Amino acid sequence: MTEFPKHFIWGTATSSYQIEGAWLEGGKGLSIWDAFCHTPGKIKHGQTGDVASDFYHRYKDDIALMAQLGYKNYRFSLSWPRIQPTGYGKPNPEGIRFYSDLIDTLLEHGITPWITLYHWDLPLALQLEHHGWLNPKTAEFFVDYADICFEHFGDRVKHWITLNEPWVVAILGFHDGAMAPGRSSNHEPYLVGHQLLRAHGLTVERYRQKFQSRQKGMISLSNNCDWREPLTDSPQDQAAAQRAVEFFLGWFADPVFLGDYPEVMRSRLGDRLPQFTDKDRELIHGSGDFFGLNHYTTLYCAQRKEGEAVDPFTFGNGGIMEDQDIKLVLDPSWETTTMGWAVAPWGCRKLLNWIDKRYDHPPILLTENGCALPDQVKEGRVNDQKRIEFLKSYILECHQAIQQGIDLRGYFCWSFMDNFEWSLGFSQRFGLVFIDYNNLKRYPKDSAFWYGNVIRNNVIQA
Ligand code: GAL
Numbered sequence: 001m002t003e004f005p006k007h008f009i010w011g012t013a014t015s016s017y018q019i020e021g022a023w024l025e026g027g028k029g030l031s032i033w034d035a036f037c038h039t040p041g042k043i044k045h046g047q048t049g050d051v052a053s054d055f056y057h058r059y060k061d062d063i064a065l066m067a068q069l070g071y072k073n074y075r076f077s078l079s080w081p082r083i084q085p086t087g088y089g090k091p092n093p094e095g096i097r098f099y100s101d102l103i104d105t106l107l108e109h110g111i112t113p114w115i116t117l118y119h120w121d122l123p124l125a126l127q128l129e130h131h132g133w134l135n136p137k138t139a140e141f142f143v144d145y146a147d148i149c150f151e152h153f154g155d156r157v158k159h160w161i162t163l164n165e166p167w168v169v170a171i172l173g174f175h176d177g178a179m180a181p182g183r184s185s186n187h188e189p190y191l192v193g194h195q196l197l198r199a200h201g202l203t204v205e206r207y208r209q210k211f212q213s214r215q216k217g218m219i220s221l222s223n224n225c226d227w228r229e230p231l232t233d234s235p236q237d238q239a240a241a242q243r244a245v246e247f248f249l250g251w252f253a254d255p256v257f258l259g260d261y262p263e264v265m266r267s268r269l270g271d272r273l274p275q276f277t278d279k280d281r282e283l284i285h286g287s288g289d290f291f292g293l294n295h296y297t298t299l300y301c302a303q304r305k306e307g308e309a310v311d312p313f314t315f316g317n318g319g320i321m322e323d324q325d326i327k328l329v330l331d332p333s334w335e336t337t338t339m340g341w342a343v344a345p346w347g348c349r350k351l352l353n354w355i356d357k358r359y360d361h362p363p364i365l366l367t368e369n370g371c372a373l374p375d376q377v378k379e380g381r382v383n384d385q386k387r388i389e390f391l392k393s394y395i396l397e398c399h400q401a402i403q404q405g406i407d408l409r410g411y412f413c414w415s416f417m418d419n420f421e422w423s424l425g426f427s428q429r430f431g432l433v434f435i436d437y438n439n440l441k442r443y444p445k446d447s448a449f450w451y452g453n454v455i456r457n458n459v460i461q462a
Contacts, residue, residue: 002399002460009410010455011073011112012066012432013368015119015164017049018419020079022056026094029085031121032132036180047425053417054440059102062442065433066416067109069444070452074111075367075412076102077119077164080145087123088141091148103156114159114367114412116222117146117203120169120180127181133169133192139199146203150211158217161292161367162203165224166196166252175320178423186319187272194274197255201284221256222292222367225249227347227354228301231329236303240326244301245354247324257359259285268323290409291355294368296339298347300329337371337390338428345393352401352408363407369394370414372421372428375445382434382445391447395460413451417442 017033037048055062066074080087082095106113126132126141146162163169170189172179200221207219228244230237243264246254250262259281260266265273276284304327334342348369355364371390375382395411402408418431426437432448435441454460 001462002396004399004458004460005402006458007409008458009073009365010071010451010458011075011114011410011412012071012416012451013075013114013412013414014055014416014419015077015116015121016079016082017052017119017121018415018421019053019055019076019417020082021049021051021054023048023050025056026082026098027085027092028079028095029081029087029092030124031079031081032124032127032180033121035124035127036182039182042182043423044425044427047420049420051440052420053435056098058440060105062417063102063105063109063111065442065444066111069432069448070456071416072111072455073114073410073412074106074416075114075116075161077116077121078149079121080118081121081123083148084123084145086125088126088144091152096148096152099153103153107156112159113157114161115149115153115157116161116164117149118142118162118199119164120173122180132181133174133195134188136195136198139195139202142199143202143206147206147210150207150215154211154215154217158215160207160217160219161222162200162219163196163221165222165294166193166200167224167248169193169196171320186323189320190269190273193251194276197252197284198280200256201280201287204287205283218289220288220290220292221252222294223249223252224294224296224368225351226296227298227344227351228326228328229298229347229350231300231302231327234303237301240303240324241301243324244326244328245351247320249355250358253291253355253359255281255284256286256288257291257362268325288362291359291362291364292367293351293355293364294414295348295351295366296369296371297341298344299342300331302327302329338374339372339424341371343371343390343393345390345397348394349397349401352398352406353404356401356406361407363409365410365412366398366408367412368414369411370430372430375418375429375434377434377436377443380443382443384445384447387432387445387447388450391451392460395454399460 170193174183174188174192177184225248228241230241246262254262304325415430417433418429418435421428434443
């Protein structure tokens, strides 16, 4: 039996576009994800999030189910165009009411809300009229939107995450083109990343100046990072793995926790990496009350040899892989999930260690971890033993990290329920709760009950 610290935070996570549906209801405007999904050829089987998991209509039942399962914290995101249909101007009263009722329902069930302000569904009008995240103005629009959210929800919401995974926005949205807005470039990702960091910094400044003292909440961002294990113990491979994590996590975490981009990015990218103005640097440095981390998998990393092809794990044109000059390798002996991601729980502990050292022992929250598997309902039951093993193994590594002195404060499982997995549509099932997309019926998987027991007892049974 492995016991967790008394106040360890256990939760589950989702995001607006992946679960809500109701894409044309309640006065909501369109987002870049609505447009992307309705563009033929972009999403597997032409699927969309128009209905998704229908959370917009079923949230009361879903929250009742969360409570029944014993879940105590719920991380979800707000759809910016549901709150501001064009991304600027007056808030949409129906959008405000929806989220306000959702928050009340959570609190009535004893579930603590954790809000992500941006999980990728940018109002389409901002893309069309202002070039979205390529435009420094978008950061200012974002602060206005965030201000509306703090004003309306901050009396009841004490945990805020400005951005979910800016790396994904920059790389999958502007480098690989696999995600909205679907652009492919070798320099845009760095410009977009820069504006995302500015948006984050400005928003945290707004929260701290105007709201934090009376609302008494905390605010940060959630960065994603896989672990990169050196393929061999040669100094070249070790340096390559270190460089890879700096390009992945350091890109967005260094400015927030250390005050600038990693030196290795500066020297390799030259003019392609924007400079912070003094004001922006000051704003961004220190703008995290905790270290939000989303972590799923691990790969070996080696120094790329002269002329060697870039890794097979990045779609598109290879730009950022060439910038890093690394090669990624999947060990064929590793088990993988339906995403093709390796199950390597020890990588989670190593990454937590890396963060602890580099950022001088910050309080860390694992804001996403989980796996997609080929789940099926048989006689009303989903026997997903593999997910239980996955969660158990990752959570045990987290426990080890805590034993080693790392200040890990919480763990959120991705995801509460099956949902729309972006360009892969509904083909990937990450949920603790299964959804039959023919009739939208919910079936808690075996892992859902197992996780509820972990939370209730605060222990992992051997
Ligand atoms: C994260 C993302 C989630 C979810 C998950 C599984 O990167 O924040 O929206 O899709 O990955 O792929």
